[in-house]
Amino acid sequence: MTDNSNVMLDESLARSLASGHDYDSSLGVESQLEQLDYNGKGLEPPSIDTSFVDGIVNFLSSLPTLVWVILGIVVVALLLYWMSRAGLLNISKKKDDDDAFDEEDDVYKIDFDEEMEQALRNQDHAAIVRLVYLRTLRTLDERKLIHWHLSKTPTQFARELNVEAFSTMTRHFLRVRYGKFAASKKMSDEMQTLSEEVLKEKGGEE
Known part of the structure; x- marks a missing residue:
């Protein structure tokens, strides 16, 4: 009785190990397939060079606060100038000799x-x-x-x-x-x- 139990346990263990081996093998195959491009060639996925973008970001982040303040003032001034030329602003001003009569x-x-x-x-x-x-x-x-x-x-x-x-x-x-x-x-x-x-x-x- 004991011998039959041992045999059954050995067979179950063997099947578990076999199925586990097949699962791991299938995972290996899938991971290998993921590395193939659309032509089936075994090439590494292309990497994007972000050094240029990183350089710009680092440069902008290194600018002093005063520079950002000046840039902001310039942008606002240009926006107000454009709105004034476009007639979007109704800013009253003092009458002078370049103004028409009332x-x-x-x-x-x-x-x-x-x-x-x-x-x-x-x-x-x-x-x-x-x-x-x-x-x-x-x-x-x-x-x-x-x-x-x-x-x-x-x-x-x-x-x-x-x-x-x-x-x-x-x-x-x-x-x-x-x-x-x-x-x-x-x-x-x-x-x-x-x-x-x-x-x-x-x-x-x-």
């Missing part, structure tokens, strides 16, 4: 007699400077000496007329209207005199 300065929508009377009554010299200048512009346009348009600038009109007295009037107007200069009676009186000089030189009395 809507309320349209010379054909102003009642000069009424507004001038009120300015003189209130001794509002800033208003007088503005009204004298704009009234002069309207007269010059009516005489075809300039071409009035609200989108044009005071500097453009001064260049268009090319008269020294009118250039002086333009400077006074810009200082008072957009530079918030406190006009005096002397300046408002000078504007009246300069206007008469310009209109006399360019076609007779006003």
